[in-house]
Amino acid sequence: MLWLSLLTAASALRVVVATPIAKFGDFAVKHAWAESPQGWELHSDAPADHILSLRIGLKQSRIEELKAHLLEVSDPFHSRYGQHLSKEEVEDFVKPRPESVELVESWLIAHGIDPESAITRSPAGDWLNLRVPVSLVEKMLDTKYNVFRHRESENLVVRTMSYSLPRELHDHVQVITPTTMFGGLRGMKKTSFLNPKPAPESLIEGTPFAGQAGQAVPTSCNNAVTTSCLQALYGTTNYVPTATANNSIGIAGYLEEFANAADLQTFLKKFRPAAAGATFPVVEINGGLNTQSDPGVEANLDIQTTVGLTFPTPNTYFSTGGSPPFIADSNTPTDTNEPYDQWVAFILAQTHIPGVISTSYGDDEQTVPLDFAESVCNSFAQVGARGTSLLFSSGDDGVGAGNCLTNDGTNKKLFQPNFPASCPFVTTVGGTTKVNPEVAVSFSGGGFSRVFAQPSYQASAVKTFLTALGKTNAGLFNTTGRAYPDVAAQGNNFQIVVGGSIESVGGTSASCPTVSSVIALLNDFRLSNGKSTLGFLNPLLYANPSALNDITSGSNPGCGTNGFTARAGWDPVTGLGSPNFPKLQTVALAAP
Structure with missing residues (x-):
């Protein structure tokens, strides 16, 4: 019935x-x-x-004051940098x-x-x-x-x-x-996909190898990305977290996806032996699931990436419901909730929340009602004001999937930005592929919001890009909108374990937990030096572009066009570039 x-x-x-x-x-x-x-x-x-x-x-009542506070405590040149608000102080603002x-x-x-x-x-x-x-x-x-x-x-x-x-x-x-709001349910997209077949065993490097950012990474990483590849590529191989009592990382999951504990152990034994035995708690929100049967590719990708890169930093998986059947309530046989809304409300109600949270899901921005988008984005600003870095994947459709027609009745062809990637209070992660050098992966989502204005922290970098772009793609995007992604990382050929077997996975879903893991290690570094967590990242990153590996080739086609092309400096394919942990450590330590 x-x-x-x-x-x-x-x-x-x-x-x-x-x-x-x-x-x-x-x-x-x-x-x-x-x-x-x-x-x-x-x-x-x-x-x-x-x-x-x-x-x-x-x-x-005072949300604009809170946003101003957020920008001050996130600006490395401001005297209030790092002075995050408490839960009660945020609540007083809102x-x-x-x-x-x-x-x-x-x-x-x-x-x-x-x-x-x-x-x-x-x-x-x-x-x-x-x-x-x-x-x-x-x-x-x-x-x-x-x-x-x-x-x-x-x-x-x-x-x-x-x-x-x-x-x-x-x-x-x-x-x-x-x-x-329709897109927060099955219309919401996880930003990952299975590659046709796993990489050959001969290419899968299970034993960690040494490496520092900027140095040559084994060519096997071109076709099979492992924890060791990421550690070597981004320079975290030799870093050992010490502030594990105060630091943590969270992963937000939706659409009945949950991470499988047995698969994590298989993954760690193969790709990060030193972390074998590491576990993670699951927090179930709004009827979220954790049955440990039929493990989700997305969820396994997220938790295996973060645990592999951040061990022994505590990891928490948030399983948020919002897809029928709504098991938690027999009186509501179909779903009536929007997951982003439910998830962030839960987070803000907690006294202690992770210092960085990774989310690999998104919607086409035009499918999200303006009132809902503004409300959720304002909630993300509250999370940032409390000292937590929120990272979202940029999407896997380049500048837009399908015919890219608008849904306002005019059926006009425009590039289609993603949300929450387009929220100015989150850090959005695009995708790269290959090594020596990295290049933009073709599906890397990127573009310009038609809802949110371009924030001041990125205005100069975006202006430089638009000047170089000239009239290319003129009229297809909003030149004054919030531009994304902000950064990027490897996004293809990730070797993970699903149902006991190795699978090859792609998507900016892989890129987001990778960068989130690097930020978690930077938080560990700052905490161990008596400083606060980084919190909202973007003002710091745009003020220090040389601390990232600039990606200067590749493009993100879509909407029947070639999309945008990566170039020197910021671009709407790979943002400012991929992480360089040693350089970011210097920046993080220099910040107040």
Whole structure:
């Protein structure tokens, strides 16, 4: 049976004496789609008694002040560099204004919802969580919910093509979910893929070999990338972490992907013998899974890469739910949550979080509603302000996959940036391949946001690139948008273990945990020298481009074009280049 037994409206909410609804009758559209997001199609009407786990994000009172603080503590030339905020200090910046809370509560009461008994709140009070039947949400948001089907996976979700709010609430409510956000489920893409066949055993180097950044790396690494290849290529072979009591790295996983502990041991015995026996805790968020059966290629790639490179630094895998069936709640048979939103809310509620977190998932930016994108990106700024580096893969479609037509009804052909890669408060990682020298890998995602403005920390580097580019690809991208990637690393022919067997994997999913691991080692180095974690990385990286290995050849075709071409300095294929750990150590130590 498609729909399981559902709670009734009466059991989901405690009805209270309502303020007249007429007070909130003047609606204005908050967000609307011109057509169903790519990959999704209308299936049926949503049952009126289906229960939605509604999340209301209130406008944060001092979010712009928090962003200014973030840039100050991330600027190596500022006197406040490294002075990260505590959990409580961040929450003070983002708590909503009292008048926002009062007005939204009045609106809820007008619909018979008791704010005291029916709502749970985030620690800062900027998120309200409640369970509401579709019939009532449709009245609250002046909309119609439907069941949509994802063509590829055939999964079903309850969403709406548009939603509205009373005009007097627009200045007080940032976003409401689930509404028009489709891409956070099966539409969300993991940025990895299996190569047709593993590399020949003769090319797989299992025994660690010495190497420093800039020195020759064995030619076998051209076709089979192992932990030893990465250590040699980026200069971490001889570094031994010592601040393991205070330092850690996290890996964010979605789409029912989880890392297999037995496969990790097989991998370590083969490729990092000194780390054999290393384990990692799994934190399950929003119904995330960890059954240890049918291991995920993406998850295994992430955890095997990070443990192999950072041992004995503690690793944590975050398994975040958000793909049907929604096992954690029998009253919600189809998914009603957006994983990025759920994941970052969980992270911000923790007192202690890892110093660096790697995420190898993304969506086409145009499939993400503006209100949702801004809300999530602002949350990432909060994480950065607390001293954690957030890294995201840039995607595996070059400048865009498919026909690259816009979804606003105009069907205009444009390069298609990715989100969260396009958020200005994360560090985005592109891909390279080959050694001696490294070159850009053709699928490396890169480009310019059509949502977020270009931040000051990268303005000079991007201007230099655009000047050299001239009129190439003119009109296909937003020259004033946030440009990405910021850095890059190897992204093809990674040798990992899946189900007990060695597989060859590619994608910027490999690049992201690689760079994240280098950052974790840099955090270890700073902590062991009495300094703070690096936190938000971009201002430091753009101020010190010579601390990375510049990649000057290769391109990222897409959208029926040759895309962009790597060149000296920053470019939207490989960013500033790949890590050079010894040089980055010098930069990290010099920073306050």
